[in-house]
Structure formats: C-alpha cells, structure tokens
Amino acid sequence: MSRFWSPLVHGLTPYVPGEQSNDDGLIKLNTNENPYGPSPAVLAAIRAAVTDTLRLYPDPHAEALRRTLAAHHGVDPEQVFVGNGSDEVLAHTFQGLLKHPAPLLFPDLTYSFYPTYCRLFGIDFRQVPVDAAMQVRVADYRQECGAIILPNPNAPTSIALSPAAIEGLVHDHAEQVVVIDEAYVDFGAESVVPLVSRHPNLLVIQTLSKARSLAGLRVGFAIGQRPLIEALERVKNSFNSYPLDRLALAGAAAAYADQAWFEETRGRIIASRDRLRAALLELGFEVPASLTNFLFARHPLHEGPGLAAKLRERAILVRNFRQPRITDHLRITVGTDAQCDRLLTALRELV
Ligand SMILES: *Cc1c(COP(=O)(O)O)cnc(C)c1O
Numbered sequence: 021m022s023r024f025w026s027p028l029v030h031g032l033t034p035y036v037p038g039e040q041s042n043d044d045g046l047i048k049l050n051t052n053e054n055p056y057g058p059s060p061a062v063l064a065a066i067r068a069a070v071t072d073t074l075r076l077y078p079d080p081h082a083e084a085l086r087r088t089l090a091a092h093h094g095v096d097p098e099q100v101f102v103g104n105g106s107d108e109v110l111a112h113t114f115q116g117l118l119k120h121p122a123p124l125l126f127p128d129l130t131y132s133f134y135p136t137y138c139r140l141f142g143i144d145f146r147q148v149p150v151d152a153a154m155q156v157r158v159a160d161y162r163q164e165c166g167a168i169i170l171p172n173p174n175a176p177t178s179i180a181l182s183p184a185a186i187e188g189l190v191h192d193h194a195e196q197v198v199v200i201d202e203a204y205v206d207f208g209a210e211s212v213v214p215l216v217s218r219h220p221n222l223l224v225i226q227t228l229s230k231a232r233s234l235a236g237l238r239v240g241f242a243i244g245q246r247p248l249i250e251a252l253e254r255v256k257n258s259f260n261s262y263p264l265d266r267l268a269l270a271g272a273a274a275a276y277a278d279q280a281w282f283e284e285t286r287g288r289i290i291a292s293r294d295r296l297r298a299a300l301l302e303l304g305f306e307v308p309a310s311l312t313n314f315l316f317a318r319h320p321l322h323e324g325p326g327l328a329a330k331l332r333e334r335a336i337l338v339r340n341f342r343q344p345r346i347t348d349h350l351r352i353t354v355g356t357d358a359q360c361d362r363l364l365t366a367l368r369e370l371v
Pocket residue numbers: 052104105106107108131171175201203226227228229235238239240
C-alpha cells in the first residue's frame with residue numbers, strides 16, 4: 021500500500037499465475053505448458069530474424085502473420101487481430117467489446133483472468149454457475165446481459181461444449197458480443213471459427229502458447245467479422261503500436277508451416293492424457309473426460325491443498341485453486357509419459 025497509488029490500483033486484485041521456476045529438477049505440471057518444444061522450424065525462423073534489422077520497428081499491422089493465420093483458418097486477413105499473447109487480445113476485447121451498462125456473463129468456474137480484467141476496466145459482471153457435473157449450461161445464459169465470454173473447452177474444468185450448443189448461444193444473443201476463448205481447442209474439441217462468417221456477434225480467440233508450444237513467445241489472436249476486429253485495432257492503436265516484436269512475428273508464422281510437428285506432439289499429449297486419466301480413476305480420483313492438455317481431478321478422501329503440498333515436497337508442481345466449489349481439485353497439466361509416471365508413483369504413495 022502506498023499513498024502514491026491511484027484509487028484504481030488500491031482496488032485491484034491481480035491475477036496470480038502458477039509458480040514459474042528454473043529448477044530443472046522440478047516436474048512442472050502447473051501452468052498447462054507443452055512438454056514438447058516448439059517445431060525446429062520455429063527456432064530456425066527466430067534465429068534467422070536475429071539480424072541488424074532489429075534496429076527497425078516491427079510491422080505494426082503484422083500483415084504477414086495475419087495472412088498466415090487467415091489462410092490456416094479459411095478467413096480474410098482483415099478478420100484477424102494479433103496480440104502479445106491471447107491475454108493481451110482478451111484485455112483489448114474486455115475494454116473494446118465487453119464493457120457495457122448491462123453485466124458481462126461468464127461461468128463461476130472459469131479462467132480467473134476474466135474477473136481480474138473486469139475489475140481493472142470497471143466492467144460490471146455476473147458469474148453463471150456451472151452445473152453439478154461442472155458443465156456450462158447455455159440455457160442459463162438466457163438473461164439480460166451486455167455480453168458473454170466462455171472458454172471452450174472451459175478451464176479449469178477441461179469440459180467442452182459442442183459447436184451446436186455455442187451456435188445456439190450466439191443465436192440467442194444476436195444483439196450481444198459472444199467471445200469464445202479457444203486456448204485448448206486443439207486437444208480434441210471443435211473450433212467455432214467456421215461460424216464467424218454467419219454471426220457478426222461472434223469473436224473467437226486462440227493462442228500459440230498451448231498446442232503450438234510457444235508460451236514463451238507471447239502470441240495470440242482473434243478471428244471475427246470486420247466491425248469486431250476494428251474495435252480491437254482501435255484499442256490496440258491507442259495502447260501499443262508494436263505488441264509483437266520481430267522475433268515473435270517470425271516464429272509464430274513458422275509454427276503454421278510445420279503442421280506435421282503440431283499433429284505429432286498434440287497426438288502424443290492426447291494419448292498421455294487419456295492414459296493418465298485412466299490411472300487416476302483407478303486410484304479413486306474423480307476426473308471428468310478432458311478435451312484439453314490438463315486433467316481436473318479430485319480425490320474424495322483427500323483435501324486438495326494438502327495433496328498439492330505433498331506433491332510439491334516430491335518436486336512435482338500441480339495447480340490448486342483457493343476458490344469455492346473447487347478447493348479440493350487439482351489441475352494437472354499433461355506432461356510426457358515419463359513425467360506422468362513420476363506423478364502417478366507419488367500419488368500411489370499419497371492416496
Ligand atoms: C492459457 C490461457 C490463455 C492465455 O494464453 P496466452 O496466449 O499465453 O496469454 C487464455 N485463456 C485461457 C482459458 C487459457 O487457459
């Protein structure tokens with residue numbers, strides 16, 4: 021606390037990310053990072069960008085990357101907005117599209133950056149409870165609101181909605197913006213990017229941090245019809261002309277040129293996830309079927325904080341949330357099979 025702070029800063033409760041450590045001995049299953057590195061083609065493209073041209077500003081419009089993303093998703097480059105991680109794209113979206121007199125709706129169990137952005141930007145919000153099975157029920161969103169945002173699959177529950185359910189929601193709220201945060205969509209769920217051409221109120225956000233294994237490069241993007249994208253550009257151009265540096269622009273585009281690497285690594289993660297879930301179920305955990313790169317597990321006989329602390333003593337990091345309804349859950353990122361086996365060995369001693 022300081023008397024020099026603005027009233028806004030006094031009122032903030034910042035988001036706290038999972039522990040980030042450089043200790044190689046730790047097994048990091050706490051921040052949903054990809055256990056496999058990015059494509060060698062990405063590293064080569066970044067190295068090739070390390071030249072004298074770093075003295076020049078990068079392209080403020082990221083034209084080449086936007087063309088690559090547009091071609092990959094079958095949309096027009098004018099329908100693509102890029103930012104410094106999807107967190108920045110989300111921040112601009114909250115300010116530019118989700119701040120209205122009526123409250124913004126999102127699930128009670130969801131990405132905890134959403135309420136944080138609402139407090140930062142002074143956005144009124146209402147949380148809609150997920151059901152007893154932790155599923156989002158789109159019918160519960162039929163209420164007066166200014167806009168809606170949902171991750172699909174949802175985090176930290178790992179459960180996905182079908183494109184038909186999302187289209188119903190988008191259709192029910194034709195006068196409001198509906199944002200779908202698809203951070204984990206590449207691990208088995210179906211993207212709603214193909215619905216953008218039919219729905220002027222739908223904005224889809226994706227990241228290169230998870231399935232493309234580039235959390236350290238900070239690249240995310242949004243796809244929507246032109247008026248929504250223009251709102252994001254207006255906010256961005258009032259904030260930072262160059263959110264993506266030259267290395268990020270080069271590396272991100274190269275990630276989409278190596279589709280084989282993407283398919284191979286996400287296939288391995290999906291196989292490890294399903295194997296880890298089966299083993300956790302055998303140990304007595306309750307674990308919903310996941311379409312993400314993490315599992316959301318609860319043991320009926322063990323408290324979450326204690327279990328997380330005992331795993332930490334064994335050099336294994338998992339995420340536990342001090343939040344109603346889910347204090348006893350662990351969010352476990354799917355690592356390599358070897359890392360999953362280390363986790364299972366520890367859990368067999370603990371439960
Ligand atoms: C990881 C994550 C993000 C943020 O991704 P970055 O692109 O790394 O900022 C956004 N939304 C959800 C739901 C996430 O889990």
